[in-house]
Structures are given as structure tokens and as C-alpha cells.
Amino acid sequence: MKKVLELTKVFLKTSFSNMNSQMGIKTKNKIGIVALYIFLIVYLGGLIGIFSYNIIELLKTINQESIFIGLILLITIGFTLFQSIFSSINVLYFTKDSEYILPLPLKPSEIILSRTIVILVMEYFVEAMISLIPLILYGVLTGMGVMYYITMAIALILIPILPVVLISTIVMIVMSFSKLVRNKNKFQIVATIIVLIFSVAFGMLISSTNGEVTDEQMMQMIMQANSMVNLIDGYFPTLSTLITALTSTSVFEVIVAILETIGISVIALIIYLFIAEKIYLKGLVGNLFSGNSKKSKVDLNKNNFNNSKLYKSYVGKEFKILLRNPIFLMQCFIPAILIPILMIGIVALNFRGIPAEEFQEVTSLIPNNTIVVVSVILGIVQFFYMFSYISITAISRDGENAVFMKYVPVSLYKQYIYKIIPNFIMNIFTVIVTLAILQFILKMPIITLLIVFVISMIMNAFQSILMLVIDLKKPKLNWDSEYAVVKQNMNLMYPMLLSMVNIGILVLITIITNSLNVYIGSGIILVVYGLLTYFVNRYLYKNQVKLADNII
Amino acid sequence: MxxxxxxxxxxxxxxxxxxxxxxxxxxxxxxxxxxxxxxxxxxxxxxxxxxxxxxxxxxxxxxxxxxxxxxxxxxxIGFVPDSPDMFLRLKGIEYLNFMADVYDVPVEKRKAKIEELTKKFEIYDDLNSQIQSYSHGMRQKIVICGALLSEPxxxxxxxxxxxxDPKSSFDLKEMMKEHxxxxxxxxxxxxxxxxxxxxxxxxxxxxxxxxxxxxxxxxxxxxxxxxxxxxxxxxxxxxx
Missing domain, CATH: 3.40.50.300 (P-loop containing nucleotide triphosphate hydrolases)
Known part of the structure; x- marks a missing residue:
């Protein structure tokens, strides 16, 4: 166990040591930077708090406040599952230090346990961000006693264990085939996609066993206080026990529920370590050493010597690097398409019980072409832009190789624009997917879609350029694994922050122009973001050389 | 100069x-x-x-x-940096084509130059593989080829x-002398x-x-x- 702790310490230190320097904590503007981070935390915490407060108060009026606990736990488990797909693959198989760890006299179970603890620590951060404030607020608003807070702390520790163990097991099983595959590069990408499909299928399988609820049952539940929470307790093995632990008033029930959760988690962990002992190292070695893979012998014909326009060649290079690197593919590329489908899909699935005519009736009540509708859809698009990481990592992804930009005879501004284009294109996909799904569900007028599309594109340009500027100002160039760029990178909170601010601006403009014509409101949004885009682009152009100072 | x-x-x-x-x-x-x-x-x-x-x-x-x-x-300028770990996810031929586009090397010239340089450094047969599968020495060679493509x-x-390796080192020295x-x-x-x-x-x-x-x-x-x-x-x- 001592070795496991030592190893975990080393892994954690290498994972998080770079973040401090990137956060600028050692720099001159210490107070300013700390103040900025405090502001960000308070801002985000405040938003989550206000949101939670309103929901809890609303649920209290219909005596169903306990469903809030179920929802928060469900969201947390969902996020943990989704996050651990990426973090397990990366931490277990793609970190570069594996090459140095393998020759050391360590048991596979010791390595895997340390690695799993690292994944869990990462999940705890995510979990704290999502669920800490809502759960505390719930306790305060519903007047819970000390036992609730103790149970809450235990629950927060237990929540991520099962999702991480489950996903890591799937990852290990898939990766154990790497030994059989010759082309490791392609396999890494295929394996990641297989794990993703498996996990989504697994999630759907669990939720489909939950069964449908009839109208009568629903009515009964609404009538009976705090019984709607039963609607969601079947989605995940530890979810129902955790819900009981946090909502029950009987001490005995709470203790039994906690013990049950611990029991399920421990059994899963033991099975996981048993499987890991058998297959982890095989997969790791197979994945690490790809030297023997057969090289495709070159047969260079004229087609291999393409003379492309520089912009085509440069943007093509960016896309190739994004697509061929499994970590960048999963973090920067796939979310742009997958997240809108998943999110809107989940919402749509919840409507499946409602008869078509009733649904039509409800949707027909939504006024068609108004500034509120335009703003709400723009807000949804902004929410999805949060996960758009291509621009914010455009420089950092190149690592130490980023200096290339500075010694080639191409203007820095041009290269910045080439690096922004993939972000812009992927955001177009996000917008199209979102609009297509919304159109399918809500059947909106074409003019509304058109207005949203045009404004989204301007906001897209603004986000893409601004995020590149931030990456240029604080690039993360010294990393030991690509994973550090897309996860242990403080800059990644800026897309989220920008989207939050944008949603705020949209709400403000909507309130001001609500009584006016939709075209006037949309025009104002367009002008505001057009100007912002112009100024940020001008800043990038004027400071192109100075901004590259941090690339060394 | x-x-x-x-x-x-x-x-x-x-x-x-x-x-x-x-x-x-x-x-x-x-x-x-x-x-x-x-x-x-x-x-x-x-x-x-x-x-x-x-x-x-x-x-x-x-x-x-x-x-x-x-x-x-x-x-x-044709520059060869101290670390050859560049654009590892690109194939050798893609990297050289990209460099040729950056330095504006016309098609016929780039074809001849790529063949000449990569054959001299004995990496011609590996041009269709991603650079990350190359050894340190091979990566060094592909970077040198990229830098010399435009005949700077x-x-x-x-x-x-x-x-x-000794042969490539010898070849590079000879090329430097010729240059x-x-x-x-x-x-x-x-x-x-x-x-x-x-x-x-x-x-x-x-x-x-x-x-x-x-x-x-x-x-x-x-x-x-x-x-x-x-x-x-x-x-x-x-x-x-």
C-alpha cells in the first residue's frame, strides 16, 4: 500500500504541477490573478446557486423537493461516466510516464490502483464543481440536520467510484486487444470510439430497464409528497441507495443505504482489480510499443506531391493532427457533434411518453418567430460552444513544437487564422446539428432558423478568435501527455465563462428589446457581436508579434 | 550571409x-x-x-x-531545430509536402528534391508512415529534409x-560542404x-x-x- 501511495503522489504531482505555473500564481500580478480566479469561482458558484435555489423553491411548492437530490446525483453520475471515458483511456494508457514506470519492480495492481486514484481525484474536482453547492443549498433550504451533511460528504466520496471502475474495466477489455492489432495508431482511435459506443449503449441499457410511467402513476406520484424521486432512481446501480441515504429521515435506513453503496463499490473495485491484474499490463505494453507494426511501403506517384494553396495545406495539417490523435479527437472533435445530439436526445427521449397530439399542442403554444425564441436557441448554441476546445488549445496542442510558427516565412496573423478555422468549422457543425434537431422537434419557421444561424456564425467567429488570443497569452507548451492540454489546462474554463457571459448578454438584449420586432432585437445582437468580433480581430492583427512572445 | x-x-x-x-x-x-x-x-x-x-x-x-x-x-533560412519531434501525427510525405507549401516549392522541384534527399538519408521507404513511428535518427533526418527542400x-x-548514424552524419557533412x-x-x-x-x-x-x-x-x-x-x-x- 505504501508503494501505491508513493506512486499516486508522483502521478498527481506530475499531473497538477504544471497548472500552478499556468495559472500564473508565481508571476508578478499575483493579487490580480488570484482575484480573477476568485471572481470566476464566485461567478460560476453564484450562477449554479441561483439556479438551484429557484428549482428547489419551485419543487417545494409541489412537495417534490427530494427529486432535486435525485436530479443532482443523476447529473453528477452522468458527468462522471462521460468524463471517465476520456480520463481512463488517457490516464491508463496514453500517459508518457508509463515507459518509465514499467521497468520498476511494481505489481500491475499497484500501478492500476494508483492510476485509478488519479482518475478519481480528477472526478472529485468535477463533482465538487457540479454538486457541492446544490447539495449544500438543498440542506439549508429544506432545513436538514447535521446527519444530512455527514451523509452528503460520504456520498460525494462514494459517487464516482462505481462509474470510474465500470468505465475503466470496459477500457481495459477493449485495450487488451491492442496486442493483436498491427496498426496501433488507428487502433487507439477505434478503441476510443468503441469504448464510447459501449458506454453509451451500457447507459441506455440501464435506463431502459427503468420502465415507462403511465399517466395514472404519474398523477399518483404528484399527489404523494416526495415520491417523484422514484422516477429516476433506477438509472444507475448506486443511485437508488444514494438517494435513499440523502432523502430518508430514518437513521437506520440511511446507515443501511450507505453500507449498501460501500458494499457495491467495494465489490466492483475488487472485481476490477482482479481483471486489471490479468489484462492491464498486456494492453499497456501492446499499446506503448508499436515499433513492430508493419510500415506501409511508399509508392510515391505524382499524387503524393500535391501543390496546395498554403491555407489549404495549413488547415489540412491542423485537421490531420486533430483527427489522428485519439486524445484530441475525443476532446476537441467528437464533442462538437456528439454533445448536442446526446443532450437534445436525452430531453427528446423524456418526451417519448407524451402522445404526439399533446406534444403538438404544447409546441404550438411557443410563439414562433420572436426575439425570445431566437435568444433561447442562441443560448442553447452558446451552451454547446462551451465544449468547443479547438481554438483554446490551438497553440498549446503543438507543445514545444509551437515555435515552428515563428521561424517559417508565413505571417503570424495568417497562421493564427489557419489555426482558428477548424474551431470555426466544428462550431458550424454544432449549430447545424442543434438547429436540425430543434427543427425536427419544434418545426420552426425557416426565417427564425436563418436568423439564428447568421448570428451564431458571428458569435462563432468571436469565440474562435478570442479563445486563440487567450491561448496565445497563456499557452501550455510543456506537457508530458496530450491529455494535459485538454484536461489539466486552466484555459479550458474560458470557453465556459465566455458562453455564460454571452448568455447573460443575450438575456439582457432580449429583456430590452422584447416589446420590439424580432428583426430589431436580432439586429442589435448582430451589431453587438459584429463589433466585438471586429475589435478582437483587430487586436489579434495589431499584436500578432507581441502575442507570440510566450511561444518559446 | x-x-x-x-x-x-x-x-x-x-x-x-x-x-x-x-x-x-x-x-x-x-x-x-x-x-x-x-x-x-x-x-x-x-x-x-x-x-x-x-x-x-x-x-x-x-x-x-x-x-x-x-x-x-x-x-x-533553412532551420533544423534541436528537437526533431515535430508533427508526429503527420506522415513523412505529408510533412515534406506541407513544408514545400510553406516555402512555396513548385511541384516538379519538390518531387525531385524529396526523392533526392530522402533516398540519400535512406528514409524514402518510410515516407508513408507517421513520423511518430520513426526512430530519433529518422526524425532528425526528416526534419533536415524538410529544411533543405526549398534549397535555402x-x-x-x-x-x-x-x-x-555514422553514414547519415557523413552524408550531412558532405552536403554541408557542397552547400x-x-x-x-x-x-x-x-x-x-x-x-x-x-x-x-x-x-x-x-x-x-x-x-x-x-x-x-x-x-x-x-x-x-x-x-x-x-x-x-x-x-x-x-x-x-
Missing amino acids: IEIKNVSKSYVKNKKSIDSLNLEIKDGEIFGFLGPNGAGKTTTIRMITGILNADEGDILIDGNSITTNPLEAKKS KNWILDEPMTGL AKSGKTVFFSTHVLEVAEKLCDRVGIVNKGKLVFVGTLAQMKEKFKDNGSLEELFLEITEE
Whole structure:
């Protein structure tokens, strides 16, 4: 166990040591930077708090406040599952230090346990961000006693264990085939996609066993206080026990529920370590050493010597690097398409019980072409832009190789624009997917879609350029694994922050122009973001050389 | 031709990493840049290639200032950095095509040049594989090929022999000689004194940011009146 702790310490230190320097904590503007981070935390915490407060108060009026606990736990488990797909693959198989760890006299179970603890620590951060404030607020608003807070702390520790163990097991099983595959590069990408499909299928399988609820049952539940929470307790093995632990008033029930959760988690962990002992190292070695893979012998014909326009060649290079690197593919590329489908899909699935005519009736009540509708859809698009990481990592992804930009005879501004284009294109996909799904569900007028599309594109340009500027100002160039760029990178909170601010601006403009014509409101949004885009682009152009100072 | 005029650079206040450096590398010359670790070799090379800005002074490449006219200056530079781990997810051929597009090399010329260079370095058969599957030496070779594709007038190489096998090292040295013979410039840094001795027309020795010697090896021996080996001379100069 001592070795496991030592190893975990080393892994954690290498994972998080770079973040401090990137956060600028050692720099001159210490107070300013700390103040900025405090502001960000308070801002985000405040938003989550206000949101939670309103929901809890609303649920209290219909005596169903306990469903809030179920929802928060469900969201947390969902996020943990989704996050651990990426973090397990990366931490277990793609970190570069594996090459140095393998020759050391360590048991596979010791390595895997340390690695799993690292994944869990990462999940705890995510979990704290999502669920800490809502759960505390719930306790305060519903007047819970000390036992609730103790149970809450235990629950927060237990929540991520099962999702991480489950996903890591799937990852290990898939990766154990790497030994059989010759082309490791392609396999890494295929394996990641297989794990993703498996996990989504697994999630759907669990939720489909939950069964449908009839109208009568629903009515009964609404009538009976705090019984709607039963609607969601079947989605995940530890979810129902955790819900009981946090909502029950009987001490005995709470203790039994906690013990049950611990029991399920421990059994899963033991099975996981048993499987890991058998297959982890095989997969790791197979994945690490790809030297023997057969090289495709070159047969260079004229087609291999393409003379492309520089912009085509440069943007093509960016896309190739994004697509061929499994970590960048999963973090920067796939979310742009997958997240809108998943999110809107989940919402749509919840409507499946409602008869078509009733649904039509409800949707027909939504006024068609108004500034509120335009703003709400723009807000949804902004929410999805949060996960758009291509621009914010455009420089950092190149690592130490980023200096290339500075010694080639191409203007820095041009290269910045080439690096922004993939972000812009992927955001177009996000917008199209979102609009297509919304159109399918809500059947909106074409003019509304058109207005949203045009404004989204301007906001897209603004986000893409601004995020590149931030990456240029604080690039993360010294990393030991690509994973550090897309996860242990403080800059990644800026897309989220920008989207939050944008949603705020949209709400403000909507309130001001609500009584006016939709075209006037949309025009104002367009002008505001057009100007912002112009100024940020001008800043990038004027400071192109100075901004590259941090690339060394 | 590379002219370094009174260039200084500091990373921290009151400590100059490069202190008033003056150097002129003429056309047709192979110039070796020597010095112990941390002496300022890489910093100098980074300033010549435009990666770093000098705090004082200027650097001219064929008469073009790297500060005020960077694009023209960079066009005539072929640079090989010290780490060859570049664009690992691109295939060898993709990397070379990309470099050819960046330096505007026409199709016919690039085809001939890629074949010539990669066959010479024996990596032609590996061009269809991703660079990450290459060994360190092969990566070094592909980066060198990329830098030489556009036939730049000035070659600037940071520790180019590191990781090369004896044959490739020999080939590269021969190429450097040919390049200089055709009236062009080669500027490279190295730790290997024998390479400098056999290859360079002149050497510059930098120590703690200052140029402590510049001239031919014969001049060096003359100046320090020493009959010892080059290694002993180097130690004597840099330990002063």
C-alpha cells in the first residue's frame, strides 16, 4: 500500500504541477490573478446557486423537493461516466510516464490502483464543481440536520467510484486487444470510439430497464409528497441507495443505504482489480510499443506531391493532427457533434411518453418567430460552444513544437487564422446539428432558423478568435501527455465563462428589446457581436508579434 | 550571409544571456558555433531564426533584418531545430509536402528534391508512415529534409548530428560542404569538437553569453600558443 501511495503522489504531482505555473500564481500580478480566479469561482458558484435555489423553491411548492437530490446525483453520475471515458483511456494508457514506470519492480495492481486514484481525484474536482453547492443549498433550504451533511460528504466520496471502475474495466477489455492489432495508431482511435459506443449503449441499457410511467402513476406520484424521486432512481446501480441515504429521515435506513453503496463499490473495485491484474499490463505494453507494426511501403506517384494553396495545406495539417490523435479527437472533435445530439436526445427521449397530439399542442403554444425564441436557441448554441476546445488549445496542442510558427516565412496573423478555422468549422457543425434537431422537434419557421444561424456564425467567429488570443497569452507548451492540454489546462474554463457571459448578454438584449420586432432585437445582437468580433480581430492583427512572445 | 550586430538578450533582469554579440558569417562559409551547455548557443540561433527577439542590436539575413523584415529574412533560412519531434501525427510525405507549401516549392522541384534527399538519408521507404513511428535518427533526418527542400541560401542547424548514424552524419557533412562550395552559408552549433575541426572554415566559441573566440582553428592554436588537442584548447578558453 505504501508503494501505491508513493506512486499516486508522483502521478498527481506530475499531473497538477504544471497548472500552478499556468495559472500564473508565481508571476508578478499575483493579487490580480488570484482575484480573477476568485471572481470566476464566485461567478460560476453564484450562477449554479441561483439556479438551484429557484428549482428547489419551485419543487417545494409541489412537495417534490427530494427529486432535486435525485436530479443532482443523476447529473453528477452522468458527468462522471462521460468524463471517465476520456480520463481512463488517457490516464491508463496514453500517459508518457508509463515507459518509465514499467521497468520498476511494481505489481500491475499497484500501478492500476494508483492510476485509478488519479482518475478519481480528477472526478472529485468535477463533482465538487457540479454538486457541492446544490447539495449544500438543498440542506439549508429544506432545513436538514447535521446527519444530512455527514451523509452528503460520504456520498460525494462514494459517487464516482462505481462509474470510474465500470468505465475503466470496459477500457481495459477493449485495450487488451491492442496486442493483436498491427496498426496501433488507428487502433487507439477505434478503441476510443468503441469504448464510447459501449458506454453509451451500457447507459441506455440501464435506463431502459427503468420502465415507462403511465399517466395514472404519474398523477399518483404528484399527489404523494416526495415520491417523484422514484422516477429516476433506477438509472444507475448506486443511485437508488444514494438517494435513499440523502432523502430518508430514518437513521437506520440511511446507515443501511450507505453500507449498501460501500458494499457495491467495494465489490466492483475488487472485481476490477482482479481483471486489471490479468489484462492491464498486456494492453499497456501492446499499446506503448508499436515499433513492430508493419510500415506501409511508399509508392510515391505524382499524387503524393500535391501543390496546395498554403491555407489549404495549413488547415489540412491542423485537421490531420486533430483527427489522428485519439486524445484530441475525443476532446476537441467528437464533442462538437456528439454533445448536442446526446443532450437534445436525452430531453427528446423524456418526451417519448407524451402522445404526439399533446406534444403538438404544447409546441404550438411557443410563439414562433420572436426575439425570445431566437435568444433561447442562441443560448442553447452558446451552451454547446462551451465544449468547443479547438481554438483554446490551438497553440498549446503543438507543445514545444509551437515555435515552428515563428521561424517559417508565413505571417503570424495568417497562421493564427489557419489555426482558428477548424474551431470555426466544428462550431458550424454544432449549430447545424442543434438547429436540425430543434427543427425536427419544434418545426420552426425557416426565417427564425436563418436568423439564428447568421448570428451564431458571428458569435462563432468571436469565440474562435478570442479563445486563440487567450491561448496565445497563456499557452501550455510543456506537457508530458496530450491529455494535459485538454484536461489539466486552466484555459479550458474560458470557453465556459465566455458562453455564460454571452448568455447573460443575450438575456439582457432580449429583456430590452422584447416589446420590439424580432428583426430589431436580432439586429442589435448582430451589431453587438459584429463589433466585438471586429475589435478582437483587430487586436489579434495589431499584436500578432507581441502575442507570440510566450511561444518559446 | 548572416550578420549579427551588437546583439544582447536577457531572460532575467541584470543577467545577459547574450552580451553584445557581433558576428559575420560570409557566403560560402561553414561556421561552427561552439560552447559549453548553457553558454547561449541555442539563444543565439533562436534570435537568428526569429523565434526570439533581441533586446538590443539587429540580425541581417542576406541584408534583410529578422526584426523589421522577418518574412523575407526567413525565406532564405533553412532551420533544423534541436528537437526533431515535430508533427508526429503527420506522415513523412505529408510533412515534406506541407513544408514545400510553406516555402512555396513548385511541384516538379519538390518531387525531385524529396526523392533526392530522402533516398540519400535512406528514409524514402518510410515516407508513408507517421513520423511518430520513426526512430530519433529518422526524425532528425526528416526534419533536415524538410529544411533543405526549398534549397535555402542559409542553413542554420542546432546540434544537427545528434542521433544520426555514422553514414547519415557523413552524408550531412558532405552536403554541408557542397552547400558552402556553391557560395551559400552554413551555420551550426555542435558539442562534437572533431566535427568542428574537420568541417568548419571558422568557429566561434561562446561562453557565458560572450563570444570569447572567433576565427579559424589555426588562428585559435596560434592565439593560445598551445600544442594540445582541440579539446584541451576548448577547455582552456571556456574555463577562463
